[in-house]
Amino acid sequence: MKNLFLYLFIFIFLSSCISSKKLTYFQGEPASKSELYKLNNEPYRLQVNDILYIDIKAENPEIVALFKNSQSSNSTSASGGQLYYTGYSVDNHGNIRIPYIGDLNVLGYTTKEVREKIESELTKYLKNVDSVFVTVKLAGINFVITGEIGSPGTVNLSQNEVTIVDAIASAGDFTVYGDRANVVIIRKTLDGVKKYRVNLLEMDVFESDNYYIQPNDIIYVAPLKQKTWGVGTTGLQTFTTIISVFTLGVTTYLLVKSL
Numbered sequence: 207m208k209n210l211f212l213y214l215f216i217f218i219f220l221s222s223c224i225s226s227k228k229l230t231y232f233q234g235e236p237a238s239k240s241e242l243y244k245l246n247n248e249p250y251r252l253q254v255n256d257i258l259y260i261d262i263k264a265e266n267p268e269i270v271a272l273f274k275n276s277q278s279s280n281s282t283s284a285s286g287g288q289l290y291y292t293g294y295s296v297d298n299h300g301n302i303r304i305p306y307i308g309d310l311n312v313l314g315y316t317t318k319e320v321r322e323k324i325e326s327e328l329t330k331y332l333k334n335v336d337s338v339f340v341t342v343k344l345a346g347i348n349f350v351i352t353g354e355i356g357s358p359g360t361v362n363l364s365q366n367e368v369t370i371v372d373a374i375a376s377a378g379d380f381t382v383y384g385d386r387a388n389v390v391i392i393r394k395t396l397d398g399v400k401k402y403r404v405n406l407l408e409m410d411v412f413e414s415d416n417y418y419i420q421p422n423d424i425i426y427v428a429p430l431k432q433k434t435w436g437v438g439t440t441g442l443q444t445f446t447t448i449i450s451v452f453t454l455g456v457t458t459y460l461l462v463k464s465l
Contacts, residue, residue, distance in 0.1 A: 249316040250344070250420055251396065257293040258312070258320065259344040260301060262328075264338045272306050273328070289345035306331065314396055317342045349419055351377045353427035368419050370404050370411070373403035374427075385428045391416055392424040 252258075262270040275292060294302040300313025307327045312320045321342040329335045347368040352358040356378020363376060370389065380386060391402040402416045411417060419425065 227302055238296060251314045251316055252296055252300075252312050253328065253394065253396065253422065254296050254298055254300060254313065256421055257289055257297045257348075258317070258339070259289055259343045259345045260302075260304070260320075260324070261341040262324075262338060263341075268433050269329075269332065270338060273304060273331075275305065293345045294343040317344060328341070344421060347419065348420050349373060349421070349423045349425060351427075353425075354381045354428050354429045355379070369417055370406070370414075370419055370425070372404070372440070373419055373423075380427060383429050385430050390426040390430040391419065391456070392426065393420060394422060 236369075250273040264270045277295070294304065296312060298301055299309075299311075301311050304324070308325070310320075310323060310327065313321070315323070321340050324340050325335060325338070328338060328340075330341065332338060339396040343366070345456055347361045348360065348362045349368070350360050351373055355374070358377065361376050363372065363374070363416050365372070374380065374389075386406045387405060387408075389404040391404060393400050393402065404414055404416055408410070422458060
């Protein structure tokens with residue numbers, strides 16, 4: 207009987223602790239021909255609710271002033287939140303609305319293609335469009351991160367590209383219970399909603415097709431099974447928990463027996 211309790215104690219102790227292997231990022235060595243900084247071959251295509259930063263410049267600012275949002279003059283230094291008011295939002299029909307040009311459909315277009323469309327529209331109003339410089343950018347990368355993460359919520363990073371590592375770091379890193387081998391990316395695309403899994407324990411994550419996240423991604427960090435058990439994250443915590451439960455059980459048994 208004593209051996210049974212001993213074996214049970216050892217089993218719970220070992221299975222409930224979180225090993226360092228489950229907490230160490232980027233294990234292994236990169237392949238000899240690995241490209242640690244690999245850009246996506248396919249450029250991002252705009253979707254509903256994306257926000258664009260659009261700027262139109264010319265030698266004579268008065269020439270292009272009519273085509274700019276009245277509040278967009280200082281938007282170059284605006285944050286993602288400010289660009290909600292000063293940028294150009296893609297509506298439910300896939301359009302942005304530009305003064306005098308009107309509705310311009312951008313759904314499924316790249317930022318480069320949108321720039322070219324705007325330049326084409328300006329030829330209807332301006333004689334020398336070659337002197338006009340048009341800039342079109344995404345107003346940062348907006349995403350939601352939740353689960354076993356330090357600071358879950360909605361994040362906007364003012365970058366052209368955001369990696370899954372950037373996203374995790376910007377949200378306060380994993381909690382001790384975060385499953386680094388099971389990071390789920392939920393992505394709404396023009397072809398429907400898709401779901402991907404990323405393993406940050408392995409060096410191969412740098413070669414993953416989903417190493418770079420996309421605007422409006424939802425990132426979910428699943429919990430390790432140790433959290434469900436509620437025993438402990440370290441050997442000392444597990445030992446303390448088991449001793450507390452054992453002491454409570456023995457005390458209860460002695461009290462019941464004395465009645």
